[in-house]
Amino acid sequence: MGIRAILSSHLPNGQFGRHSLCLAAVGREHKKLPTLYFDIYRFSKQFPPLLLSIFGLSASDLCSFSFLFNLSLKIMKLDTSGLESAASLFGASSELFDGFATAPSFELPVTNDFDGFQKEAIQMVKPAKGTTTLAFIFKEGVMVAADSRASMGGYISSQSVKKIIEINPYMLGTMAGGAADCQFWHRNLGIKCRLHELANKRRISVTGASKLLANILYSYRGMGLSVGTMIAGWDETGPGLYYVDSEGGRLKGTRFSVGSGSPYAYGVLDSGYRYDLSIEEAAELARRAIYHATFRDGASGGVASVYYVGPNGWKKLSGDDVGELHYKYYPVMPSTVEQEMVEVSGA
Amino acid sequence: MTKQQANWSPYDNNGGSCVAIAGADYCVIAADTRMSTGYSILTREYSKICKLADKSVMASSGFQADVKALQKHLAARHLIYQHQHNKQMSCPAMAQLLSNTLYYKRFFPYYAFNVLGGLDSEGKGCVYTYDAVGSYERVGYSAQGSGSTLIMPFLDNQLKSPSPLLLPAQDAVTPLSELEAVDLVKTVFASATERDIYTGDKLEIVILNADGIRHEYMELRKD
Numbered sequence: 001m002g003i004r005a006i007l008s009s010h011l012p013n014g015q016f017g018r019h020s021l022c023l024a025a026v027g028r029e030h031k032k033l034p035t036l037y038f039d040i041y042r043f044s045k046q047f048p049p050l051l052l053s054i055f056g057l058s059a060s061d062l063c064s065f066s067f068l069f070n071l072s073l074k075i076m077k078l079d080t081s082g083l084e085s086a087a088s089l090f091g092a093s094s095e096l097f098d099g100f101a102t103a104p105s106f107e108l109p110v111t112n113d114f115d116g117f118q119k120e121a122i123q124m125v126k127p128a129k130g131t132t133t134l135a136f137i138f139k140e141g142v143m144v145a146a147d148s149r150a151s152m153g154g155y156i157s158s159q160s161v162k163k164i165i166e167i168n169p170y171m172l173g174t175m176a177g178g179a180a181d182c183q184f185w186h187r188n189l190g191i192k193c194r195l196h197e198l199a200n201k202r203r204i205s206v207t208g209a210s211k212l213l214a215n216i217l218y219s220y221r222g223m224g225l226s227v228g229t230m231i232a233g234w235d236e237t238g239p240g241l242y243y244v245d246s247e248g249g250r251l252k253g254t255r256f257s258v259g260s261g262s263p264y265a266y267g268v269l270d271s272g273y274r275y276d277l278s279i280e281e282a283a284e285l286a287r288r289a290i291y292h293a294t295f296r297d298g299a300s301g302g303v304a305s306v307y308y309v310g311p312n313g314w315k316k317l318s319g320d321d322v323g324e325l326h327y328k329y330y331p332v333m334p335s336t337v338e339q340e341m342v343e344v345s346g347a
Numbered sequence: 348m349t350k351q352q353a354n355w356s357p358y359d360n361n362g363g364s365c366v367a368i369a370g371a372d373y374c375v376i377a378a379d380t381r382m383s384t385g386y387s388i389l390t391r392e393y394s395k396i397c398k399l400a401d402k403s404v405m406a407s408s409g410f411q412a413d414v415k416a417l418q419k420h421l422a423a424r425h426l427i428y429q430h431q432h433n434k435q436m437s438c439p440a441m442a443q444l445l446s447n448t449l450y451y452k453r454f455f456p457y458y459a460f461n462v463l464g465g466l467d468s469e470g471k472g473c474v475y476t477y478d479a480v481g482s483y484e485r486v487g488y489s490a491q492g493s494g495s496t497l498i499m500p501f502l503d504n505q506l507k508s509p510s511p512l513l514l515p516a517q518d519a520v521t522p523l524s525e526l527e528a529v530d531l532v533k534t535v536f537a538s539a540t541e542r543d544i545y546t547g548d549k550l551e552i553v554i555l556n557a558d559g560i561r562h563e564y565m566e567l568r569k570d
Contacts, residue, residue, distance in 0.1 A: 050411065106454050107454070108454050109357070109451060109454065111352070111353070121455070155496060157478065158476070158484055158486070160486065160511055162512065179482035180450055180453070180478060180480040180482035181480075182479040183446070183482050183483070184446075184453075184481060223454060225453075256449070303512040303513060316514060319510070319512045319514035320511045320514075321510065321513065333500075
């Protein structure tokens with residue numbers, strides 16, 4: 001028949017003794033040594049079903065874990081090439097570094113409900129997000145614009161977040177979604193682009209850079225990263241614009257807007273867009289689109305920044321407070337008074 | 348059969364508030380000293396402030412066990428840096444290190460809300476504010492913790508500095524003098540203590556300037 005193997009595993013906290021599991025597994029196909037596979041993310045249907053019975057210190061625990069699943073002691077493989085530090089490449093000496101300078105993997109919590117844990121953790125720490133960003137290609141190059149508000153739940157955590165990230169002097173990335181995710185992975189992309197330049201003696205193309213980022217994000221797909229970014233730049237083939245997101249999508253295009261305010265920005269952007277705009281006209285179009293998005297979307301606001309990417313690299317064209325833009329576009333007209341109320345004096 | 352939810356959480360919130368204000372040549376970092384869990388007070392004298400380097404001081408509220416682990420990790424990295432480079436880490440460098448350290452635990456976050464204060468390489472005050480997973484930003488002032496939603500609007504009103512994103516750029520540090528800033532911090536905590544149950548007992552203030560570090564304490568309401 002099968003091999004019966006008993007494994008008892010204790011979760012990290014002594015207090016958790018009540019939940020310690022004794023696992024009895026019966027399988028028809030088996031190896032000489034009993035091995036139990038625990039798949040944190042998925043129930044695999046490839047192995048024959050293992051009957052699992054648990055006896056913890058209380059009878060109620062028995063009922064709770066009676067479902068079929070495979071257990072694996074393998075750690076899930078993540079694409080951690082994004083985290084390799086330069087030190088390891090040059091064989092940096094000494095045991096001092098192990099575990100510090102080379103941090104090859106993300107620690108994962110030991111839990112049988114990874115998705116639930118992530119949902120709760122994210123609810124609790126409420127990382128900053130929410131935004132409007134846009135970018136479009138036109139005759140002279142690429143125009144990139146964004147607002148600067150970051151919200152944590154309903155609280156505005158900052159009105160001055162840099163959402164246009166300078167990857168290198170001729171490439172920009174925009175930030176939408178989780179602020180920490182975008183900041184970290186853009187910085188990482190900048191490092192990889194620089195390494196590419198040093199290794200290949202030429203600048204990386206926008207296509208290449210966006211592919212690097214998209215591959216990293218794809219490998220973390222399903223783990224709760226929230227990144228909606230646009231990579232805009234000028235390379236040998238001219239202006240380039242790609243949209244990359246944490247679902248693993250990567251699209252080449254000429255007009256994009258990302259974020260909670262994007263529907264409003266699209267409305268203004270699409271109706272005013274022409275390929276042969278001049279730089280000033282394009283900048284004004286981008287600025288207006290961001291302004292209108294901040295006007296209607298609660299999660300967008302702060303300062304509307306506009307950048308231009310041309311053959312000589314990027315240049316910041318303007319940064320205007322959207323409150324002031326409102327009064328610039330819609331100045332307050334003194335209204336004509338038809339009947340003036342005069343104070344009645346005395347009795 | 349309904350799936351039983353885990354009723355043990357690896358996190359707890361020990362409450363408290365932290366504030367930091369950057370000046371032209373000084374930086375003030377302050378935090379209360381109350382550590383609570385649920386409705387109980389664990390101690391009235393717990394310091395949430397940690398000096399990471401000569402010119403960098405971090406104050407963190409949230410789950411103090413995670414904060415302690417984070418402080419240890421940063422202290423160790425700083426020591427390695429000193430051995431390698433024969434100098435102390437600058438505040439902007441420490442800021443990025445803290446951001447990366449927080450992000451490496453992206454899938455099992457440190458439940459710590461940090462504010463890092465110090466002097467940059469030009470001697471100007473700098474304050475960096477973080478969320479729990481490492482997104483950070485240099486600002487002129489910041490508040491984190493259970494009283495932050497009470498404190499921040501007041502600081503915005505008193506200190507509102509122009510956004511660093513405006514073009515042409517305008518300076519982000521507060522025009523207040525050091526004594527005025529310390530006074531402001533004391534006022535702010537006195538008010539926060541009135542309305543936040545997790546803030547109180549004692550206020551610890553650290554002032555960093557070109558002459559070095561100075562500590563001040565003030566009693567707060569203990570109820």
